[in-house]
Amino acid sequence: MSRRFEIGDALMIVDVQNDFCPGGALAVPEGDQVVPVINRAIQEALDKGIPIIASRDWHPEHHCSFEGQGGPWPPHCIRHTEGAAFHPELALPEGVHIVSKGQSQDKDEYSALGVTGLGDWLRQREISRLWVGGLAQDVCVHATVMDALKEGFEVCLMREGTRPVQPEKGIETVAEMRSAGAEVV
Numbered sequence: 001m002s003r004r005f006e007i008g009d010a011l012m013i014v015d016v017q018n019d020f021c022p023g024g025a026l027a028v029p030e031g032d033q034v035v036p037v038i039n040r041a042i043q044e045a046l047d048k049g050i051p052i053i054a055s056r057d058w059h060p061e062h063h064c065s066f067e068g069q070g071g072p073w074p075p076h077c078i079r080h081t082e083g084a085a086f087h088p089e090l091a092l093p094e095g096v097h098i099v100s101k102g103q104s105q106d107k108d109e110y111s112a113l114g115v116t117g118l119g120d121w122l123r124q125r126e127i128s129r130l131w132v133g134g135l136a137q138d139v140c141v142h143a144t145v146m147d148a149l150k151e152g153f154e155v156c157l158m159r160e161g162t163r164p165v166q167p168e169k170g171i172e173t174v175a176e177m178r179s180a181g182a183e184v185v
Contacts, residue, residue: 014134019076019083026076037161055112058100110143129154133161
């Protein structure tokens, strides 16, 4: 990372789950390549005493976002399955705050901030800036960054710590996040 964590920061790891990595049900190209970048950020956050949050899709079996129910995605991250587990090499420490989203059968959630209560959790801990990495850059990372900015948080997007589902959309979504106020590092 090009900057150091400071008091008032938190590390936000978005959906680094097996189904979003190579071999998964909804694999992001090179999705597993974010793991070493995020692991370095985790270690730095631990060294500085910075809170770490990890979001995950945690879908019921017949979630509305799945193609069989008319949604755009193949079934993925079905709760309590291997596909929904965090990537095995992701070095999540004990005490990481896990945010589960997409749990309602009939409502899709891309943002880790949406209805999860994460914004309030962060404010209670006097967090003002989020360092964000994870999967996928053009879907859940994008939604999380945009919601964080709307809720008044500063955001540092860890460019090397994220990959898009659609590589051609990656440049567009990074530009959109930057123009909304995110710092791309």
